[in-house]
Amino acid sequence: MDRNKKIVKISIQGIIVNIVLVIFKAIVGFIANSISIILDAVNNLSDALSSIITIVGMALSGKRPDKKHPYGYGRIEYFSSVIIAIIVLFAGGTSLKESIDKILNGGDATYNIASLIIIFVAIFVKYFFGSYVKREGNKLNSSSLVASGVDAIGDSILSLSTFIGALISFIWHISLEGYIGVIISIMIIKTSLEILKDTIDDMIGIRADGELTKKLRKLIKSYNGVEGVYDLTLHNYGPNNIIGTAHIEVKDKMTAREIHKLTRNIVMDVYEKLGIVLTLGIYSSNDSKYNDMKKDITKIVSKYKTVLQLHGFYVEEDKNIVSFDLIFDFEELEPVKVKDEIVKEIKKKYPKYNYIVILDKDFSD
Numbered sequence: 001m002d003r004n005k006k007i008v009k010i011s012i013q014g015i016i017v018n019i020v021l022v023i024f025k026a027i028v029g030f031i032a033n034s035i036s037i038i039l040d041a042v043n044n045l046s047d048a049l050s051s052i053i054t055i056v057g058m059a060l061s062g063k064r065p066d067k068k069h070p071y072g073y074g075r076i077e078y079f080s081s082v083i084i085a086i087i088v089l090f091a092g093g094t095s096l097k098e099s100i101d102k103i104l105n106g107g108d109a110t111y112n113i114a115s116l117i118i119i120f121v122a123i124f125v126k127y128f129f130g131s132y133v134k135r136e137g138n139k140l141n142s143s144s145l146v147a148s149g150v151d152a153i154g155d156s157i158l159s160l161s162t163f164i165g166a167l168i169s170f171i172w173h174i175s176l177e178g179y180i181g182v183i184i185s186i187m188i189i190k191t192s193l194e195i196l197k198d199t200i201d202d203m204i205g206i207r208a209d210g211e212l213t214k215k216l217r218k219l220i221k222s223y224n225g226v227e228g229v230y231d232l233t234l235h236n237y238g239p240n241n242i243i244g245t246a247h248i249e250v251k252d253k254m255t256a257r258e259i260h261k262l263t264r265n266i267v268m269d270v271y272e273k274l275g276i277v278l279t280l281g282i283y284s285s286n287d288s289k290y291n292d293m294k295k296d297i298t299k300i301v302s303k304y305k306t307v308l309q310l311h312g313f314y315v316e317e318d319k320n321i322v323s324f325d326l327i328f329d330f331e332e333l334e335p336v337k338v339k340d341e342i343v344k345e346i347k348k349k350y351p352k353y354n355y356i357v358i359l360d361k362d363f364s365d
């Protein structure tokens, strides 16, 4: 079964589980006149709704790429996550208001043994189902599934507090309903804001996952003839659709034919092993003749603390041109000025060369 079908299947299970819970809790809640149990039911209803949105999102994001959208529709998944988060936020806000009303205006809930048993069973159903959804979501790299799994586990803990409140009221006839409701609401609101923040970060574009870039660099470096991997960038169009670029450094004696073969092999291998569509650029490196000069210049550069890396060092012997790239820390506000200073200092030591220095960004680890 492919990823999309699995996600849809789990989401449908989620809808069924939640609707069954909604029915039972709503009945118990109304009979017992318990606001916290009714809120619990509303919360389950919003979970069912988010599963429906996940399915709709999957169906839309799985559409084939076309001329106008050659990168596919994968980013629609981010929109469905935002909509889910807003629904959960709304549910949290409503229950906060209801709970505060309850504290201010009072009203007694009356429980019986049957309703306590139903709430108790619901806690376990929700907990185990939530763990299952979270586990599968991680396996399938689906942020919507992980979010709803985490949400469900949180809900089960909140239901536990509802249960304890009901139990206390059953035994000692003290009403904690409103207070428990406030705590539940605040936790629901907190979860929704976290999902919202993560998803919006994904939409804005965040630093690529360090584990992934490490793996990718290692794979490219493992090829004979690759002396270094630099300027790695990754962009995604949905969680499982990543496009990237990188520079590799090779000896300047390599022929186009050899480079062609090398880069093709790397690109194919990266796609097969990591599913990343990679484009490579080439830096050439000198033979050992210029090693000392490179070391010297690296040493000068290393005195400037906001420079994170020097790479792509190359001396064009016949033209007396030295070129290299510098990566500055994002904290550095005037990289161009610092670069000019660095070049000035290098020129004192190696006056016969002209310097071409490109400023790269610190895109990935």
Ligand SMILES: [Zn+2]
Pocket: 230, 231, 247, 311, 312, 325, 360
């Ligand atoms: Zn570079």
